[in-house]
Amino acid sequence: MNNARAPLQGVSASLVFPKLATKTNGDDQRPVPAGNSLRVRTLPPSGKMSHVRGTTMSFKTMHEHGELLVSYLQARKAIFIDQLNWHVPQDDGLEFDQYDTPFCRWIVLHEYGEVLGGVRLLPTTAKCGVYTYMLRDAQKGILEGMPTDLLFFEAPVEQRIWEASRFFITNAVASTRRIQMQYRLFELMSQVAIDHGATHILGIVPSLWARWARRLEVGATPIGAKFSIEGTFSQSVLFNASEFVD
Numbered sequence: 001m002n003n004a005r006a007p008l009q010g011v012s013a014s015l016v017f018p019k020l021a022t023k024t025n026g027d028d029q030r031p032v033p034a035g036n037s038l039r040v041r042t043l044p045p046s047g048k049m050s051h052v053r054g055t056t057m058s059f060k061t062m063h064e065h066g067e068l069l070v071s072y073l074q075a076r077k078a079i080f081i082d083q084l085n086w087h088v089p090q091d092d093g094l095e096f097d098q099y100d101t102p103f104c105r106w107i108v109l110h111e112y113g114e115v116l117g118g119v120r121l122l123p124t125t126a127k128c129g130v131y132t133y134m135l136r137d138a139q140k141g142i143l144e145g146m147p148t149d150l151l152f153f154e155a156p157v158e159q160r161i162w163e164a165s166r167f168f169i170t171n172a173v174a175s176t177r178r179i180q181m182q183y184r185l186f187e188l189m190s191q192v193a194i195d196h197g198a199t200h201i202l203g204i205v206p207s208l209w210a211r212w213a214r215r216l217e218v219g220a221t222p223i224g225a226k227f228s229i230e231g232t233f234s235q236s237v238l239f240n241a242s243e244f245v246d
């Protein structure tokens with residue numbers, strides 16, 4: 001299922017991504033986009049989030065969190081297979097794929113043992129067998145059913161750029177709490193990326209992203225044409241991780 005628009009062959013991601021400058025004030029030496037200005041973000045009230053916990057897991061630390069990883073993969077199945085009818089791997093009530101490796105970090109929101117949301121982060125430098133990360137592998141044509149023209153440029157392989165995938169908020173979250181949960185998940189995702197040396201996060205989002213981003217006050221740059229897969233219209237976007245971390 002390919003669009004007529006092909007990626008710009010030979011165009012390096014470094015020519016498309018914002019130029020980076022280095023902060024010199026204080027102890028913070030993280031690189032940030034040149035010209036980045038301080039943004040005042042109006043956060044929603046946090047009272048209804050007092051019991052929500054955010055946990056980051058890896059293969060090395062998953063044993064420290066009991067059954068949380070199992071519950072997270074069960075929630076992914078409920079969202080992406082049972083609800084959205086995606087044709088992705090599953091077994092024993094769990095949804096998973098070739099990108100759930102020791103390279104990834106799973107970020108989970110939970111409350112009283114119930115998973116409320118999650119997202120997976122993977123460095124664009126990851127490589128496991130023939131697979132790297134989703135957007136790059138799709139561009140290379142090795143993901144069945146995925147279009148190859150998801151990006152306007154050659155998929156980057158840089159430690160400072162990570163990919164986010166499987167972003168979700170469960171149906172158990174009331175509408176009055178969803179935007180708060182989305183805020184929190186974005187904050188955690190951005191902080192984890194920064195903690196691992198990343199400055200930017202890319203990923204595939206619903207094509208209605210612009211409307212959602214305005215509610216969340218998230219600045220995202222489209223980096224690919226809109227496409228349809230399994231009945232869902234989506235688009236690749238890039239955003240600066242530092243914009244969502246105080």
